[in-house]
Amino acid sequence: MNRLLNRTLGTQRWWVTRILVLPLHLLVFAVVTFFLVRAIPGDPVLAVTDGDITPEQYEAVKESLGLNGSIPEQLARHIGNVATFDLGDAMVSGRPVLEEFGSRLPSTLELVFLALLSVGIFSLFASALIVFRPKNPVSRVLFVYARTAGAVPEFVWGVAAIFLFYATLHWAPAPLGRVAGRMRMPETVTGFPLLDALIEGNTRAAVSMIEHLVLPIAVLTIAQSALLTKVLVSGLQEATSAAPTRFRIASGAPRSAVVTSMYRRAAPPAVTIVGQMTGNLVGGAVIIEALFGLGGMGQYAVDAINSKDIVAIQGFLIVISVLTLLVFLLIDVATMALDCRRRPGAAGVAL
């Protein structure tokens, strides 16, 4: 098996095998969500409906939860459904779960993507300041901040930001949605609200959206940048005394070339941590959406939980899992491309 893979894929094996295990990972999540629902103590149907239903309704709910038939039958059906991206119909609205996510996931992804971009830029600047200007008072503050990673959660920063920038200074718009009240949302083309507004050429809506996104993104950046900054700083500090850096300095390379090579050496661990950062940002976005009334997956999930919509919750977990699996796939391939020592099978290569 191993030899066959090696012969057919040759030196490209590392990323092909990494992609091939993706369905296996998805299968694991499908099985786990299956047993999570079955592990609900007592009768799940009664737990969801509070027991105030007719026998016909009971059967209908049981079927919509996929609880009819024997356990192996149920499991096979569930895995089949997940494989074909059929997440069932939400119990409250009766609409397919995937359809409900289709209109909400893009706006959450947009927030996560913009926040990730902002975190990346902030961390690059902060780490450069800390490493190359260690005596600067700003970099001292940043260094302490990077070490206290995550002590103050995003909802605390968020409430503080609303108090300061909305209630006191009146710089930010009311935290009550994606656009100013009465303004209509742009036509859905891609599903990403800001992108749609730009495609439509609706600058007023786009500007209003950006105004409404500045504070949430700033809050996510402050709450989540510490981890990436910390990893970048330790990577850069290690690179400062590394032999290749000293060689470059000694041979008179320009400062920019030395700095670039240091960032290049610090990149693999930083890229690895970006995977975890994305996960954290998805979690943070869920909370921030609730606080700033941005709609999206966060509010949907909270509503689903409050109405005990198990089908929607199960779908929510699967969609987020698939999302994180894809992100980690990208991150893994990126780190392996950046640093060939991290490729599987490279363990024997001299470090």
Place this chain on the structure above:
Amino acid sequence: MNTLTAKKPATSLNLKWLKLAPITVIVLLAVLSPVLGTFDPERVVADPSLSPDGDHFFGTDPSGMDIYSRVLAAAGRNLLIATGAVVLTSIVALAVGLLTGMNESRSGIRAYLARGASRVLDLFDAVPAIIVAMVFVALYGVSPTTLVVSIAIIMVPAQARLVRTEVLRIRGEGYVDAARMSGEGEFTVLVREVAPNASWPIIENASYVFGVAVILTAALGFLGIGLPPPTPEWGSMISRGASDAAVGRWWSALFPALALSLTVGSVALASSLIRTRR
């Protein structure tokens, strides 16, 4: 070794213990909250949204409950949930880490199972913590017990991996071989030799687990799916304070937020005492 420690000035030894002071104060406040609280923390006791004054030290929230008494009353609950989560996480993570670590480099079916278990745990570590907590609470309801269990489920993969790495290192150490050769059974070796030496990473990391536990409990409360009101809980208090903060009343969110951050910070400070390596 003894002469070295004796040479150290006595003051540095005493000052070191000051790191325990903040968390001791917080625990004392939590324990004494029934005495220190001035009002019933679960009842409406005054007009809504009063600013802090001599009667209501931290003011009142939008429904007229005394924030000072509620912040104090919430401390005990939040600390207990976090402590429970740390204990449960550590026990389960130690067991899982020992089992996967000891079996992984063997041959046969047990090795495959152990390696598979490690991979699955890594997978779960990838899903955002708050999402797992939300789903768990949605399916099994909210109570201090389900909160403790869900936080443990979230934190076990990372902690178990730390133990596993340590076990993989210890397996080859001389004293493990020596114990085996002196005729000790596999289980005795595991419990008496490997477990004590492999558990330092989870003890070192316990403050992190504690911080995550406090923040996750509060985050669920903040989303309105944690412990239901009027139960005093920092997260749901901050959430109610958010609407107050939007109209310029700073106090109802500030004090629970301060309590939360100070608790996480002081546990981290205390744990730097036991951080021996690195």
